[in-house]
Structures are given as structure tokens and as C-alpha cells.
Amino acid sequence: MFATRPNLTRDLIIAAAALIVLLLLPYVWPSRMINDLVIRVSAFALFATSLNLLVGYTGMVSFGHGMFFGFGAYAFGLSMQRLGVSIPTAILITIVSSALLGLVVGAISIRLKDIYFSFITLAFQMLLYSTVIAWVPLTGGDQGLMGGIPRPPFLGIDLSIESHRYAFAVTLVVIGLLAMRQIVESPFGYTLRMIRDNTERATFLGINVFRAKLTAFVIAGVFGALGGMVMALFVSGAYPEFVNWTMSGEGIFMIMLGGLSTFIGPAAGAVILSLLNDVITRGTEHHGLVLGAVILLFALGLRKGVTDFIADWFRVRREASSRSGG
Amino acid sequence: MTRNRADLDRRTVLKGAAAGAAATIFAPNIVAAQSKVVRIGMPTILSGRVAQLGTSSRNAIQMEVEKINAAGGLAGRQIEMVIRDSKGQPQEAARVARELVNSDGCEILLDAEASSGSFAVQEVAKDLGVLVMHTNSETSSLTADPKIRIPLAFRSCRQGIHDAVVSGAYAAEIAKAKKINRWGTCSPDYAYGRDNTQLFVEYLKHFYPQAEVTTEAWPKLFQPDYTEVITRVLQSKPQALYSALWGGDLTSWVDQANIYALFSQMEVFAINMADYTVLTAVKNLPKGIHSATRYIKTYPNTKANAAWGDEYRARFKEYPTNWSWENWVGIHFIAEGAKKANSADGKKIAEAMRGLKIDCPFGADGTVTMRAEDQTVINYAIGWGATISGEPYVPEVTGANWDTILQLEAEWKKRNNYT
Numbered sequence: 001m002f003a004t005r006p007n008l009t010r011d012l013i014i015a016a017a018a019l020i021v022l023l024l025l026p027y028v029w030p031s032r033m034i035n036d037l038v039i040r041v042s043a044f045a046l047f048a049t050s051l052n053l054l055v056g057y058t059g060m061v062s063f064g065h066g067m068f069f070g071f072g073a074y075a076f077g078l079s080m081q082r083l084g085v086s087i088p089t090a091i092l093i094t095i096v097s098s099a100l101l102g103l104v105v106g107a108i109s110i111r112l113k114d115i116y117f118s119f120i121t122l123a124f125q126m127l128l129y130s131t132v133i134a135w136v137p138l139t140g141g142d143q144g145l146m147g148g149i150p151r152p153p154f155l156g157i158d159l160s161i162e163s164h165r166y167a168f169a170v171t172l173v174v175i176g177l178l179a180m181r182q183i184v185e186s187p188f189g190y191t192l193r194m195i196r197d198n199t200e201r202a203t204f205l206g207i208n209v210f211r212a213k214l215t216a217f218v219i220a221g222v223f224g225a226l227g228g229m230v231m232a233l234f235v236s237g238a239y240p241e242f243v244n245w246t247m248s249g250e251g252i253f254m255i256m257l258g259g260l261s262t263f264i265g266p267a268a269g270a271v272i273l274s275l276l277n278d279v280i281t282r283g284t285e286h287h288g289l290v291l292g293a294v295i296l297l298f299a300l301g302l303r304k305g306v307t308d309f310i311a312d313w314f315r316v317r318r319e320a321s322s323r324s325g326g
Numbered sequence: 327m328t329r330n331r332a333d334l335d336r337r338t339v340l341k342g343a344a345a346g347a348a349a350t351i352f353a354p355n356i357v358a359a360q361s362k363v364v365r366i367g368m369p370t371i372l373s374g375r376v377a378q379l380g381t382s383s384r385n386a387i388q389m390e391v392e393k394i395n396a397a398g399g400l401a402g403r404q405i406e407m408v409i410r411d412s413k414g415q416p417q418e419a420a421r422v423a424r425e426l427v428n429s430d431g432c433e434i435l436l437d438a439e440a441s442s443g444s445f446a447v448q449e450v451a452k453d454l455g456v457l458v459m460h461t462n463s464e465t466s467s468l469t470a471d472p473k474i475r476i477p478l479a480f481r482s483c484r485q486g487i488h489d490a491v492v493s494g495a496y497a498a499e500i501a502k503a504k505k506i507n508r509w510g511t512c513s514p515d516y517a518y519g520r521d522n523t524q525l526f527v528e529y530l531k532h533f534y535p536q537a538e539v540t541t542e543a544w545p546k547l548f549q550p551d552y553t554e555v556i557t558r559v560l561q562s563k564p565q566a567l568y569s570a571l572w573g574g575d576l577t578s579w580v581d582q583a584n585i586y587a588l589f590s591q592m593e594v595f596a597i598n599m600a601d602y603t604v605l606t607a608v609k610n611l612p613k614g615i616h617s618a619t620r621y622i623k624t625y626p627n628t629k630a631n632a633a634w635g636d637e638y639r640a641r642f643k644e645y646p647t648n649w650s651w652e653n654w655v656g657i658h659f660i661a662e663g664a665k666k667a668n669s670a671d672g673k674k675i676a677e678a679m680r681g682l683k684i685d686c687p688f689g690a691d692g693t694v695t696m697r698a699e700d701q702t703v704i705n706y707a708i709g710w711g712a713t714i715s716g717e718p719y720v721p722e723v724t725g726a727n728w729d730t731i732l733q734l735e736a737e738w739k740k741r742n743n744y745t
Contacts, residue, residue, distance in 0.1 A: 032428035040421065133516060141517035142547075143442040143465065144416055147474040148449045162453075231417065236449040239416040239442060281422070285372045285411050 005185055015178045022170040026163065035166045039234050041274050042173035047227030048254035048266035049180055050220040056260035057184050058216045059196030060110065064121030065224055065251050067128050070243025071098055072225025073232035074132065077145045087154045094229050095222055102221030103214070110213045122245060129243045144239035149232060159233060169230050176223055181263055183219060192216055257298055259305025268307050364403040364670045367426025369419050369447060370438035372411035375548065376573065378603060379649045383438040383461065384409050385642045386650035390657050400664035408432055412443055419443035423450040434672050436656055438649065441465040441518070452476050457672030461656035462649050469702040470744045478676050481702040482656035486522060488708065489597065491734045492726040493618060494529020496710035497595055500616070501534045501566070506593060510541035510564030512555055514571055519544070522570040522597070529734070540564055548575060552582045565592055572598035577607040584610055600711070602645035605719045615713045617720065620648035625723040626707040630687035651688045655703055658684060659696055690728060704728065
């Protein structure tokens with residue numbers, strides 16, 4: 001899968017550079033608030049980018065992706081609280097169980113198209129949400145997983161220490177984004193784009209569309225769950241809100257704000273939405289109104305995400321320079 | 327040319343916006359620990375369905391902090407409250423609480439969250455090592471369970487187990503007198519509703535073993551239409567009905583049950599009825615609904631309590647709520663703790679608060695105590711009475727016996743391996 005491809009070296013360099021910058025950030029700019037923001041954005045960036053694998057690359061608009069975010073948070077939290085396993089084991093359990101969830105939900109959902117697909121994913125999410133609310137002995141119901149998630153040290157990493165938690169989150173997000181980048185740039189990624197653009201053509205070319213879509217759904221689910229896991233580590237708990245439909249909505253907003261035509265768009269959207277949320281809730285109780293207005297502006301006024309504009313700007317400039325050069 | 331100009335303009339605007347945003351977020355809040363002011367961070371719910379309770383918490387805190395500051399603040403340092411909305415979401419409560427400490431320089435947290443948020447804030451306090459006063463979370467395990475309890479966390483409100491004992495004892499008295507053996511329950515279907523109802527039934531049977539639950543109805547939280555549950559209860563004809571519905575749900579339920587004349591067919595015990603938010607919102611308040619006191623200015627029937635209720639009403643044009651008095655208790659414990667420790671340092675205040683007894687308009691005997699062993703408040707006023715249709719709404723309240731509460735609470739803790 002990791003065969004050499006053009007731009008792989010470039011992506012690796014960018015990832016390494018991003019990782020170094022993020023790891024050095026607390027030393028250059030020591031602020032717990034920035035650390036917190038980066039950790040939360042890491043969680044959302046994994047979540048939004050994984051959703052974009054479906055929305056942007058495969059053309060499957062899932063309204064239920066928050067189910068994986070919440071599932072990841074609960075799977076990780078419960079493994080740590082109930083099973084008392086080590087953190088790497090809990091991560092493994094989270095990955096495997098969310099892949100299984102993706103397999104089951106995906107196998108049923110992707111038989112449906114367009115709005116029907118969107119709604120059945122939403123239905124599955126609400127099913128999980130209701131289960132979390134109702135299964136009080138296991139999940140704590142509406143109160144969430146109480147009493148904190150234990151964070152025993154492993155391999156010299158102690159996630160109860162803030163700096164370790166920070167380094168862990170940024171490393172995970174960089175590796176996660178790099179892996180997803182590798183996936184969308186691989187032949188499989190181009191298959192997904194072809195399915196998005198013309199499903200019939202893909203079928204005629206001998207592609208098993210169902211299997212390709214299902215694979216994408218499972219991969220997206222796993223990365224979405226990893227995002228939820230980072231969030232669970234940050235708040236040291238898991239709450240029903242993570243599984244609620246509003247979480248899926250936020251994922252869609254992030255993609256809209258950041259832009260779905262670039263790979264990094266949803267991650268940028270995660271940054272923007274988190275910043276907007278933090279700034280607006282500081283200033284007013286009517287945050288819903290302000291946030292809604294901003295999103296409306298993007299959806300109706302700009303009709304593109306921020307990174308789409310940047311990408312356009314680069315393209316125009318490149319074309320202009322090639323024209324003047326030629 | 328025009329296009330370039332447009333680009334330039336948009337860039338300028340974007341840059342300006344970015345710079346503005348950056349300035350707002352990253353502006354350094356220079357707050358030295360030793361400055362004159364001591365900041366207390368207060369995450370609470372100021373938007374959404376329970377915003378009224380969050381607002382009433384904020385109101386009470388504003389009113390009391392002014393008084394405490396006028397009397398010298400915390401060991402000579404004036405209190406400055408930083409109050410933020412958590413939208414009722416635990417992860418937002420955690421984020422806001424962290425931000426209040428890390429970026430706004432708050433040295434103490436006053437956690438005015440509902441229960442799920444309070445557990446999230448507890449984790450933040452544990453992580454950052456700051457003093458936290460939970461003012462609204464009534465979930466007993468927050469302070470009762472040693473696995474959850476932390477040395478710097480206190481609770482200044484009622485809790486579920488106390489409520490259950492008092493309710494069971496009161497309901498049993500009436501059951502004995504009127505020979506009420508067949509009981510029904512109708513409570514919201516989520517953790518609070520289930521826990522509360524199960525504990526009530528347990529203590530009802532403890533005091534009156536003949537009691538038997540023949541009907542259970544579990545409407546959804548925030549359900550708009552209760553016709554189905556009301557008719558089901560009516561058909562099964564229990565002699566009495568217990569309900570843990572609250573807020574707008576309880577109001578709707580009472581209004582709808584009125585149509586079916588439910589209140590004339592059985593004794594109704596609605597634990598969350600006697601709070602002004604509900605009492606004043608019901609269209610025709612039926613006579614004789616039994617309720618525990620949440621906040622009511624006539625109980626305890628003292629001048630101090632009535633004066634406080636009136637003062638609050640004069641200022642905010644509405645009566646205080648259950649959460650209002652609980653926040654009063656929280657902030658005054660911190661103030662008295664600081665006075666005793668002669669310091670505004672969170673750890674010293676915590677030390678001083680353990681076992682502290684303070685004068686309080688909402689105390690059963692004019693005082694409340696911060697029990698040392700689990701850092702939760704006891705001896706607050708609590709009782710049950712029956713409603714009338716207008717003020718004072720619950721004219722006669724039977725006060726609880728705190729010796730019974732404490733004894734049964736101790737047994738409950740033992741049963742749950744909390745000791």
C-alpha cells in the first residue's frame with residue numbers, strides 16, 4: 001500500500017516539519033491554553049478529515065459520522081476503566097472495535113444512495129446515542145463515564161502529564177493525517193474519486209464499488225474513532241454529546257468552513273470552528289446565533305471553504321506566471 | 327485591474343479579521359497570583375433548556391459576591407467572577423473550566439454545572455490542582471464515592487441520597503395514615519429519573535413495608551406530550567403516584583394531567599414541584615400535590631430566608647431557584663473558609679472549610695456544615711408539604727430529621743462500599 005508515489009517525499013517532509021513545529025510550540029510559546037486548543041483541534045482534525053474521506057473523496061455524505069467519534073471515546077474510556085488494560089491495548093481495542101462497527105453499519109448503509117445513505121447513517125448514530133443514554137450501568141447514561149479515565153504510563157509516556165499528552169496528540173494527528181493522505185493519493189484513493197464522479201464507469205471498469213465504499217467507510221470510521229479517543233484523553237471522560245447528531249453536524253461544518261477540495265481543508269476547518277467557538281462563547285451567550293451567521297456566510301456568501309480560496313489563489317497565480325513566462 | 331483590487335481588499339479584510347481574532351484569543355491575561363484581585367471561574371449553563379437555572383445561579387453569585395467584597399473579599403482580596411456558558415455540554419464545561427484557570431488566571435472554580443458537567447469539571451480540578459466548589463450537582467457519588475472524590479473538591483448543594491431518605495419518610499407517614507399501599511411512579515427516563523425513583527421506592531418501603539409499586543411509567547426526557555403515560559397511570563388506578571419530573575417537563579405534565587383530573591383520583595408526590603420556576607409556570611396549580619422544598623422563601627420560615635428571597639426578587643424581577651441558594655452556600659463557604667484561613671489560597675481555604683459550620687438562611691437550624699469526611703454540605707433545610715394554588719404555594723412544610731438522614735446515609739454508603 002505504501003508504494004512510492006510522486007509527492008510522497010514532499011508529504012513526508014511536510015508532515016515531519018509540521019510535527020517538529022507542533023512539538024516545539026510549547027517551548028516557543030508556553031501557554032496551557034494553546035496546548036489545550038491544539039489537543040482539541042487534533043481530535044477534531046482527525047474526525048473532520050476522516051469524514052471528508054467519505055464526503056469529499058467518495059461522495060458519500062454521512063450524517064452519522066459522530067457515531068464513530070463518540071464510539072471511539074467510549075471504547076477507549078471503557079477499556080481503560082473496566083478492563084484495566086494498558087493504553088496501547090486500549091488503542092488497539094478502539095481501532096478494532098470501531099472497524100467492526102464501521103463494517104456492520106457500512107455494510108447496511110452503503111447499499112443506499114444519496115439522501116437515503118445520509119439518513120440511515122444518522123439513524124444508526126441515534127441508535128447508538130439512545131443505547132448510550134439507556135445503558136446506564138455500562139455508560140453512566142446521560143452523566144457519561146464518571147470518575148476519570150486512568151492513564152497509566154507506557155513506554156516512558158505518561159499521559160497524565162500535560163506535556164506528554166500534548167506530544168501524544170500532535171504525533172497521533174500528524175501520523176493520522178499522513179496515513180489518510182497516503183490513502184487518498186494511492187490508487188485506491190483515485191478509485192474512490194472515480195466512484196464519486198461516475199459510479200457506472202467505475203463498475204464498468206471492473207471495480208467492486210461496494211467493497212471500495214465499504215473499505216472507505218471502515219477506514220473513515222477508525223480515524224473518526226481515534227479522534228474521539230484523543231478527546232476522551234483530553235477531558236478524561238466520555239459523554240453522550242460525543243455520540244449525538246450535533247457532533248456529526250460539527251464535522252460537516254468543519255469541512256464546509258475549511259473546504260472539501262483540498263486534503264488539509266477539514267483540518268483547517270477544525271481549527272477555524274474551534275477558534276470561533278472559543279472566541280464567541282467568551283463574548284456572548286448567543287453563540288448559536290453568531291456561529292450560525294458565520295456558517296451561513298460561508299455557505300451562502302462564499303460557497304467555498306477557506307483552503308479552497310487559497311488553492312484557487314495559488315492556481316491563478318501559477319497560471320498567470322506560466323502565461324507571462326511563456 | 328478591478329479583479330486585483332477586489333483580491334487586495336479581501337486579503338486586507340481577511341488579514342484584519344485574522345489579526346483581530348488572534349488579538350482577542352491570545353491577548354495575554356496578565357494576572358499575577360499575588361495581585362489584589364482573586365478571580366473565581368464559574369462555568370454554568372446560560373443557554374439552552376436549563377438556561378434559567380444557570381442564570382439564577384449567576385444572579386445569586388453576583389448578589390453575594392458584592393456583599394462579600396464589601397466586607398473585605400477573600401482575606402483582603404476582592405473577588406472577581408469570570409462566568410462562562412458551557413451550553414450544558416460536559417466537554418464544553420471541561421474546556422471552559424480549563425480556560426478559566428489556564429488563561430483567565432482564575433484561582434478557584436465555582437462549578438455551577440448540572441451533574442454530567444460537574445464530573446467533567448472535577449477531572450479538570452484534579453488535573454490542574456485547583457479548589458473547586460460544586461454548587462449544583464446533586465449526584466451523590468460525586469462526593470460519596472472515594473474513587474471519584476478529590477481533596478480539593480467540595481459540594482454545596484443537596485444530594486440525591488438525602489432527598490430520597492426525606493421523601494421516603496414523608497411519603498410513608500402519609501401512606502400509614504391513609505392506608506396507601508398501591509403506588510405508581512412516573513419519572514423521566516434517564517439516569518437522574520431512574521436513580522431518584524429507585525431510591526425513593528427503596529426508602530418508602532423501608533419506612534412503610536406494605537407499600538408496593540404496581541405501575542411504572544417512564545416518559546422520555548423533554549417529552550412534549552404525556553397523554554399516553556397519564557392515561558396508563560389512570561387505568562392502573564394506583565392510590566398514590568411518585569414523580570421525579572422537573573422543570574418544563576413537570577409543568578407540561580401537571581397541565582396535561584389536570585385535564586384528566588388525575589390529581590383528584592390519587593395522592594401525588596412530585597419531588598421537584600416546590601420551586602418557583604414550576605409553581606409559577608403551571609396554569610392551574612392543583613391543591614394538595616406533595617412536594618419537597620427546592621427553593622421557597624417560606625421554608626425555612628425565617629426572616630433571613632424571606633428577606634433574601636425578596637431581595638433577589640426585587641433585583642432580578644423573579645424568585646430565586648433551587649440552584650440560587652446552592653450557589654449562595656458555595657460562595658459563602660469559600661468566603662468563610664478564607665476568613666478562617668486568613669488567606670485566599672485555594673489549598674488553605676480547602677483545609678479551613680473541612681468541617682466548617684456557617685450561618686445560613688437555608689440551614690435547617692440557621693446553619694449548614696461542610697462535613698469533613700466527604701466534603702459535602704449537610705444540615706440544609708429540606709422538607710415536604712402540600713401545594714395550594716397561590717402564594718405562599720406550600721404553606722405548611724414538614725421539616726426533615728437530619729439524624730435519620732445521616733444514619734440511613736451511612737448505611738447506604740456501607741452498602742455501596744463507599745466507606
